Amino acid sequence: MADSKNNSNQVPDTGHVWDGIRELDNPCPRWWLNSLYLSGLIVVVYFILYPSLPLVNDSTKGLLGWTQIKEFKEDLAKVEAVRAPFENKLAEMSVEDILANQEMLNYAIGSSKVLFGENCAACHGTGGAPAESAGYPNLTDDDWLFGGEINEIMMSIAKGRSGTMPAHQNLLTTEEVDLLVQFVVDSSNGVENSAGLALYNAKGCVACHGADAKGVKAMGSANLTDKIWRFSGDEDQIRHTILHGVNDASDKETRVALMPQWSEKMAVIMEAIAYAIEDDEDPNDIDWDDELTGDEAERLTETEIKKLAVYVHQFGGGQ
Numbered sequence: 001m002a003d004s005k006n007n008s009n010q011v012p013d014t015g016h017v018w019d020g021i022r023e024l025d026n027p028c029p030r031w032w033l034n035s036l037y038l039s040g041l042i043v044v045v046y047f048i049l050y051p052s053l054p055l056v057n058d059s060t061k062g063l064l065g066w067t068q069i070k071e072f073k074e075d076l077a078k079v080e081a082v083r084a085p086f087e088n089k090l091a092e093m094s095v096e097d098i099l100a101n102q103e104m105l106n107y108a109i110g111s112s113k114v115l116f117g118e119n120c121a122a123c124h125g126t127g128g129a130p131a132e133s134a135g136y137p138n139l140t141d142d143d144w145l146f147g148g149e150i151n152e153i154m155m156s157i158a159k160g161r162s163g164t165m166p167a168h169q170n171l172l173t174t175e176e177v178d179l180l181v182q183f184v185v186d187s188s189n190g191v192e193n194s195a196g197l198a199l200y201n202a203k204g205c206v207a208c209h210g211a212d213a214k215g216v217k218a219m220g221s222a223n224l225t226d227k228i229w230r231f232s233g234d235e236d237q238i239r240h241t242i243l244h245g246v247n248d249a250s251d252k253e254t255r256v257a258l259m260p261q262w263s264e265k266m267a268v269i270m271e272a273i274a275y276a277i278e279d280d281e282d283p284n285d286i287d288w289d290d291e292l293t294g295d296e297a298e299r300l301t302e303t304e305i306k307k308l309a310v311y312v313h314q315f316g317g318g319q
């Protein structure tokens, strides 16, 4: 029980004794108490200045009017301010000019990574190289269905693309398919196969893949004489493409090869300019009210498509 007489240091005790050990009643250290009071004060000040107390649909606002979204927007505005001069300049430049200007090229490439990641990587893979089994074209090899020149790439993105190889399972005998598979394999190895070539011509493959079987850009047909495959160089896979084609609605096993359209408006504009040049007319004379209805879909802006075309062009395959 309480026994201050035996307390050698004359510290008052609490009167509690456990197993002969007495609980003294020392005051808390000053520094400790001060920190305790200070932290209480900080809580009060924070409470007054910042949003703190949750209400039913909201919270108290605080005197500073700080919000997370406001801070984010301020940071974003700083980033945009840095980007704005580049973005404005890009909007005015042609893709050829961008390619020739190292500073703008660096900016376009740097700022396209996220754009590509968000819109393209799901099919074409991060950095433009999808897994082969995914069935999407690799954009980093030097092999193009529709062409690797900057304007061709831009057109692929703006307009979208879709493969046109028909299914041949009802048009060819098994022996003919075997011979054509062998012809494709031989062609990719640089081996001549004259019986195969005759059949290739007779069955109309030549109309799309060309007399040299190297593919025709305007048709987006694959080059059959190299070792870079749109799908795969396995004989089974080659046979599958010949039998079932691509995007052939009449064949359940057909391959799907659809590239979405990103700006119908830009595709219409690019095509109109290309036709005018082909016909020896001045593109400045084009009557855009005639060409454009105003309802053309735009999933990406013109500047974004230019940036992406430049980005894809520098993957290593650009021509």
Ligand code: HEC
Residues within 6 Å of the ligand: 116, 119, 120, 121, 122, 123, 124, 135, 136, 137, 139, 143, 144, 145, 146, 147, 148, 153, 156, 157, 161, 162, 163, 164, 220, 256, 257, 258, 259, 260, 262, 308, 309, 312
């Ligand atoms: C839904 C999947 C998908 C998405 C998303 C997609 N693509 Fe494609 N892309 C394809 C397919 C499939 C083809 C090949 C079409 C064909 O086989 O005829 C293709 C073809 C292309 C080509 C032409 C390649 C060649 O060899 O000529 C380019 C360039 C291209 N895509 C760039 C892009 C860019 C840039 C984006 C993002 C804005 C994008 N793609 C988004 C599926 C996609």
Ligand code: HEC
Residues within 6 Å of the ligand: 145, 162, 163, 164, 165, 166, 168, 180, 184, 200, 203, 204, 205, 206, 207, 208, 209, 219, 220, 221, 222, 223, 224, 228, 229, 230, 231, 232, 238, 241, 242, 246, 257
């Ligand atoms: C109407 C045009 C057309 C005809 C006819 C055609 N092809 Fe194709 N072929 C294509 C296109 C376009 C592609 C590219 C598929 C795509 O868009 O991804 C292709 C792809 C292929 C491929 C895949 C190559 C690869 O790299 O993976 C093979 C093999 C092939 N064709 C063989 C043939 C043979 C053999 C014939 C004749 C029996 C033939 N094609 C007839 C348009 C055609």
